[in-house]
Amino acid sequence: MGKLKIKTGDTVRVIAGDHKGSEGKIIKVLLEKNKVIVEGVNMVKKHMKPSAQSPQGGIVEKEASIQISNLSLLTSKGETTRVGYKMEEGKKVRFSKKSNEVI
Numbered sequence: 540m541g542k543l544k545i546k547t548g549d550t551v552r553v554i555a556g557d558h559k560g561s562e563g564k565i566i567k568v569l570l571e572k573n574k575v576i577v578e579g580v581n582m583v584k585k586h587m588k589p590s591a592q593s594p595q596g597g598i599v600e601k602e603a604s605i606q607i608s609n610l611s612l613l614t615s616k617g618e619t620t621r622v623g624y625k626m627e628e629g630k631k632v633r634f635s636k637k638s639n640e641v642i
Contacts, residue, residue, distance in 0.1 A: 546565070552613055558581055563578040563579045563580045564578045580605060581604070582602060614640065623635075
């Protein structure tokens with residue numbers, strides 16, 4: 540597993556698959572599986588058994604993970620971009636390859 544170019548909190552757009560075109564914020568990164576969980580994207584229904592947290596149980600909608608290759612980072616203007624790295628004042632920073640702005 541290599542290093543990922545997107546982090547928790549980044550805003551991304553889905554560029555491939557069933558949810559193509561939808562946008563959201565990254566909630567969690569699953570590094571070992573090369574997947575992320577995006578807020579409001581790839582919703583699945585999960586059958587929950589009654590427990591202490593949910594005494595009623597029932598069907599719960601939650602986000603499922605989505606492959607990183609199907610996502611593209613959004614710039615501040617809302618356009619998709621690829622991510623690059625450069626050194627700025629002795630620090631390694633991520634930048635948008637489309638607009639050259641630091642992310």
